[in-house]
Amino acid sequence: MQTAYVADAIGAVGAIIVGFFALRFLRKEWGLKGADVTVTKVMLTLLVIGCAEALLVGLRILGQTPLSTR
Amino acid sequence: MAVHSEALAYGHGVVTDEEYAEQRDLRFLGFLLFLFTDSIFFTAYIFAYLYLRNAAPVWPPIGVERPDVNLGAVNAIVLFGSGITAHYAMHRLKENKLFGYIWFTIATIILGAAFLGGQVYEYTHIKATWSGSTFGASFFTLTGLHGFHVLVGVVYLIVTLAQTLAGKYSPSRHFGLTAATLYWHFVDVIWVALFFLFYIY
Numbered sequence: 001m002q003t004a005y006v007a008d009a010i011g012a013v014g015a016i017i018v019g020f021f022a023l024r025f026l027r028k029e030w031g032l033k034g035a036d037v038t039v040t041k042v043m044l045t046l047l048v049i050g051c052a053e054a055l056l057v058g059l060r061i062l063g064q065t066p067l068s069t070r
Numbered sequence: 071m072a073v074h075s076e077a078l079a080y081g082h083g084v085v086t087d088e089e090y091a092e093q094r095d096l097r098f099l100g101f102l103l104f105l106f107t108d109s110i111f112f113t114a115y116i117f118a119y120l121y122l123r124n125a126a127p128v129w130p131p132i133g134v135e136r137p138d139v140n141l142g143a144v145n146a147i148v149l150f151g152s153g154i155t156a157h158y159a160m161h162r163l164k165e166n167k168l169f170g171y172i173w174f175t176i177a178t179i180i181l182g183a184a185f186l187g188g189q190v191y192e193y194t195h196i197k198a199t200w201s202g203s204t205f206g207a208s209f210f211t212l213t214g215l216h217g218f219h220v221l222v223g224v225v226y227l228i229v230t231l232a233q234t235l236a237g238k239y240s241p242s243r244h245f246g247l248t249a250a251t252l253y254w255h256f257v258d259v260i261w262v263a264l265f266f267l268f269y270i271y
Contacts, residue, residue: 015143035102043255047150047258050259053146057143058143063143
């Protein structure tokens with residue numbers, strides 16, 4: 001049980017840190033133009049969504065009960 | 071210009087900046103098409119999983135347990151973090167900071183390998199087997215395919231690191247590194263979907 005709490009804490013803190021840096025990159029590149037920059041922006045946005053997922057799992061808002069059974 | 075193009079046609083000689091830019095656009099388009107077909111590949115398997123999931127009366131099937139969501143979240147953060155270090159590495163190279171590029175690329179490789187280690191641990195501890203249930207078959211197929219993509223990505227990064235150390239890339243000519251970074255981001259993004267499907271939904 002304690003391992004689960006440690007994993008939750010690592011997941012939540014990690015999600016905040018990684019999400020912060022992803023958002024920072026996104027903000028820097030937002031005004032730039034170009035095909036590869038656009039693709040990178042899309043990928044970074046999805047990365048931020050992934051960090052949000054991991055944060056919600058770390059905070060035990062998601063993941064304890066499957067979404068489709070609620 | 072004609073001399074340079076002719077030299078290029080034979081696969082050797084100096085490539086001018088204009089020729090490099092033109093090639094780069096074509097290479098980028100080709101790489102984008104590759105990523106698109108790869109994403110179609112994953113989409114097909116994801117839809118197959120969703121069909122099996124919705125058709126089953128109970129999910130996961132009786133006797134099968136879902137993977138550990140806490141470990142999954144930590145593993146996901148390891149992979150997402152590697153996406154950030156890959157991005158940092160690209161930026162360092164564009165700023166002509168080779169030392170920074172090397173260290174961030176090594177960090178990306180280590181995090182990618184750590185993710186694979188996490189997956190191996192997951193595979194040895196999950197109460198599901200490939201042939202035992204549709205959940206197991208879907209889980210191991212999709213995450214295994216993704217894991218294979220991560221392994222290829224790690225090898226790709228090691229190769230591009232070696233190429234950079236050998237002087238192949240420069241701040242103005244580095245399409246191989248751009249492609250490696252985009253591929254790594256793609257691998258991250260696929261995991262966003264798989265993490266949601268298998269651990270949360």
